[in-house]
Every structure is written in structure tokens, then in C-alpha cells.
Amino acid sequence: MARSLPVAGFDAELYLRTVGEEAILGARAGRHRPWDSPLLEPARALVAVGAISAARARAVIEDYSLAEAVRSEHGYRLNYRMAMAHATRTRRAKGKPLKPRRVVPCARTIEDANGAVHVGRVTLSEDSTSLAITWRPDNSGPGRSGRRRRAMMYGPGPGGPLHPRLTDDKGTTTTTAFSGGGSEDEWDGHLTADQPLATDTAWIEIDGHRLELTGKAIECEVSIEPLAGELTAHRYLWRRLATPDFHGPSDIESGIEAVIAAGALEPDDPVLGEVRAVQEAMPDHPGMHGGGAPTRGRRLPEPWASLLKRVGRHDGPEGMLALSALTPEFDGFSVAVGCIESRAEGFGLEVDVAPEIDGPGPGRGLESGELAWWAADDRGNHHLGLVESTSGGASWCSADINFWPALAPKARSLSIMPTARTSRAVIRIPLKWGDADLGGEAVAT
């Protein structure tokens, strides 16, 4: 269990307001991202160590967002700051655990007059049906090209660029909606049925084209583990390093200052040196191709040392595996993994998470609405995932998680470890690339 040092006698609200006062006077310029409140990092840290409630911290952030807004020479910033304040105010919804799902790898392409739809996977559960697809529209023919270009330019709109009807073997027929992205020539995403189909259906029809559901995804072993006991403040800081947004490592220094002020850590705590060394060694844009190499310096603790050891390597295997994995609840989360795709420079997961997790952009919450996405292979290498995108509602969401660095070519199994505040799930994936019977699919490059 995490241990907290007493923070009695410390007035966290006064501390945050004092930070706000100094920020207004420009004494804290450049220590936070321009779209975030300068109070966000210290507030998160103080909430994490129990020095202040999230509601009270949100109120202080909102106060100083307004104070800063009336000083802004740019009207839009007022709008933006307030929107951010509202985003941080949003409470994390209480979700229900995800329902069991049947994942069927397909690798089937259906062609019609509109183009070709490649169905990679069908996922059926009690409350949803979705198809992972790649759509290559037929842009040939008079007038077609222009129409498609317009469609791409303005986005999919209601129903998406294609919205076929699905039918199951029980006679249920439903419309679909597309979500995803793409270019003029190709769209990647999901078709989600407006009404769930039977989970045990032997086939589905896509606008009359029958798809036999005979494939079987790789069944993954799943377990839940409590996290090792450590000080709450230590845990918070390590977790903060493991959950950067797409702009790279967060500025944790103001969080460190806050927990020291609260008495939750001593200024000479040796772990602070390790935290700072890891932060310094982290690449600026770890999830991006060529996103920078770590600096060489002092010896880093695990798992950070093995994480950073392979940064910059582009020797990952290429392939995709359909997976069937659903975790029990841990710290209120449940996670289902539908697919892993490995590329030379990294690998990605398609997951569903309940309740909704924070997206990759600004305005992330004060409370723990996010998971740290760790992974470890059978060779001792570690990987860290960044939330690339999320979609869905408050009770659950779908997310793409991009991991770095690339998988080691000789890795034969991988444990995905979505990590919450006090526990983590461990999802063990046998890496059998290209084994079509087990849902493996070699990716053409």
C-alpha cells in the first residue's frame, strides 16, 4: 500500500493561491504549458498526496483562470482558459465494467461500386458491435474524384463516409456509423452498429456481403496485481513521468515543490534525484518517429533504464494480432484489448476502457482519469504507451495507445500493464506474428 506522510498544518489552498498570485505577476512564466493553468501541476500533486480535495483545487484553478483572463490581451485566451478550467472541473464518470466480448479476426475484403472495404476484425459484445475496417474508396470514374475530395475535406459527417447495414444470423439488421480518419485514398477506423448484433452469430452480412465469423483471436492471460508499497508522493511523481501528453515530459518541478511544501517529501529525498534524472533523460517526443534520443548521464532506475535503452531503434517486427483480453476491475477501471499492431518504430494497441480515460490533449483532469500504459517483454525490455486518441462516451471509450520504443525482434511474449493508482492489470500476449489461425496477420508494407 502507498504510504502518505502527514500534511497536517499545511494550507494547500493558500499554497495554490500564492502560486496563482505569483503567476499573475509573471514570476512563474514559462513553467507550464501555455494552455494549462500554472496551478495545474501543483494542484495535481497536492490532490494526489491528499493535501486538498480535487473540488477545492478546481475552484482555485477556476478563480485564477478568470483572473488571468481579465489580464489577457487576446480575447480568445479568455475563452480558452475558461474552457480549460471547465475541463478540469469535469468529474470522472463512474463507469460500469466492460462486458465480455467475442473478437473475430477476418482479413476479408469486400468490393462494391463505392470501393473496397477490408474488414480486419469483428468485435461483438452484449452492448456493442464494431468492425475494424480499412476503406479504399473507388475514386475512378467521371465526377467521383471531386466528390470524394470534398468528402475528405469536410470529414465524414453524420454516419461517416460509408454506412453499410449489418445483419446477423438471427435476422437482426442494423445501420452503422463510421469513426476514424484517413486520406483521399484510404480510411481507417471502425464501423459501429447502432444496435448490437448477436454475440454468437455465425456470420454477418455487410450490405448483403456475407462474412463467415470463423476466425479466433488470441486469448490472453489476464491478472491483477497490487502495486508495490511506496510513499504516495513517490508514486505520484513516477506516475506523472509515465503519463506525458503528446508534447513530451511534463514539468514536474512545480509538483515537486508542492509536495515538499506540503511536507509529503523532504527536499533531500534521494528519489527526487532519480525522478529528475529520468525526466532529463526522457526524449522530447517519445511517441514520434525520430522523436529524439535520451541524454546519457547517471544510471537510471528500472523500468526507466530498459525503457530508454532501445529508444531510436527501428527494428520492430511488422504484423498485427487480433486479441481477446478483458480485465476484471482494478481501481475502478476495466480494459479490453482488441488488437496489437507492431511496426518498425513502435507498436500500438486498440483498447476499450471503462470509464473514459483522459485524452491526449490539454485540459487533463485533476483526479486520476488516466492510466499509465507500461509494457514489458520476455527479454526484460520495457515500453511506455501514450494515448494517441480516444473516442466514446463517459462510461467507456475506445483508445489507440502508441508504445515506444519498438518491440525487440526476438521478443516472444509481451505483458501489457495498464497501471492505475494502486493496482495494475497484466495482459500477457504471445507474439505469434503471421499465424493466421491465431488471428495473426502479416502486414504488407
Next chain:
Amino acid sequence: MNEWWRGLAPAQTTVDCAGNSHRLRWEAGALRALDHGDAEGERALAALAGESCTCLELLDAWERHADDIRVLLLASRGPTDVLTTQDDPGAMLGIARPQAGGGAAGVSSRQLHARRGRMISMMGAVRPSGFTYASRGFPPHLGGRMSQKAIAENELVALVGLGGGLPDRLLATVAAAWQERLAQRERVPARSRAQLQAALHGRVFAVMRGWLGTAGPQSRLRMIPETGKRKLISEQDHVRAELPFGWLVDVWAQGLALVWGRFCLSASTEDARTWRLATVGPDFGRPTIVTLRLGA
């Protein structure tokens, strides 16, 4: 309440009121609309006609926020802390400004809707619940709804955006109200105490930065009881100030925080013409008395 305003010079600004340039003047602790001789009568007439008047709306807003602790949050910390002023406080209060030759209304309902919508959006205060019909400033037939909080925020932004030194007088008014509560040992919630101490910290911090330079030692503040002994002490790498919240009223709001390059701990007067200041020099030596006298 004591006469906390003694010695404070009058402050005045002009606002657009129904297409006319009208004067608002603060003097001796009160705000008055100089171009509305019978404010009460005009207020009643305006209410009957379903109209609004910027001057009177601002007077009312001033009254409503005369002890609003958030004024301390929004108002300036000093000369280096500049607010982006609102060109038209009436617009912030949702009052239509008649156009030249545009008749009584001048602004269409559609424009009013758009303006109000923009303001609501601007303040980001739309909430899924807790709305009230906003009669203030919005003709009832428009049926607009704003949350109470959004209305209050718009009023606050309008007030702290007024020119002519009025926001500083409003800050002094609010600070004096809270000083009184502290002096009377009224029960002040811990939350409000944190807000008061932060308001004091911000102004002391701003003065220190102007006095000792931004690269100077850090300042730390301890808010002491109103009757406590005021101190300014240099310690190793920082300056420690021990001041009561009332310093904001009797020193800062009077514009006496720095006098002759000295930090003013306290200021007192018997006749509002001769001031006795306890000051500390940049050497942080013993406090020295400075006497200021207002000429005839």
C-alpha cells in the same frame, strides 16, 4: 464601519449610458452617478419601461460586490499588473447601446441575443443547471437565461475594468469590509482566510518586486492579527513580512506602500491631512517614521 476612506482622493470615470457620456464618481466611500440626479426615481422608471441604464446598473453592481472577496482576486496588484479594460462596461452587463439615430432600441433582439451569447460564452459560465432568468440588463421578452454565477462574473469584470481609478477604490471598499470582520473577530471561514492572505501576498509581492527588483530576495508573508506587530525582516535568502490584512486598506490602497524608497508598514492619521508612516529602508534596519502633510 470606520471611515477607512479618509485621505483617499476622489476617483472618477465616464461610461456610455444610453448613448451619452456619463460620469461615475467615487468620493468618501461612496459611488455616485453624477448625471442621474434622482437615481432612485430613474431606477423605478427604467424598471417600469423594461429598460436598463449603465450608470444605475453599475451602481447596483458596485453595491452587490462591495464585500465580494473575488474583487481582491481580479483587481490589479499594482502599477505593473495591468488589466485589459473593457471598452463598454454596459455591454458586460448586457445593456444594449443605442446606435446614433437608431431609435430607442437601436440594437435588434437578434444582436442582443448574439451579444449576450458571446458574453456567456466568453465567461465560460454556462452550466447545465442553476440558471436563472437574467432580468438585469436583458429585456424580459428576450427570455435569456444566465447562471447567477455568470451574471456575477460579468458584473465583476465590468467593475474591475472601469477606468479612473475606480477599481482600486472598489478593492479598498472590499478590503475594508473584510478588515472590519477580522478586527471584530468575526468567524472568517478558512477558505476566505486563504483568499484574504493570497490577496495580501500578491500585493506585498508586487511591491517587493518593484522595490528590491525581480532578481531580489524572495518574500514570505505571514498574515498577523490586525493588532499584531508589523515587521519586515531580512533572513538569509528571503525577506519575511509580517503584516495584517488591514495593511491593504491603510497602506496599499492609500498608495503609500513605498515612500522615498522605503517600505511602509503602517500609516495613520488624525485629520486626514497629516500622515504618520512607519517605514523600513532597503537595509531592513529599524522602522523610521516619515510624516506626510497635505498642503492647504
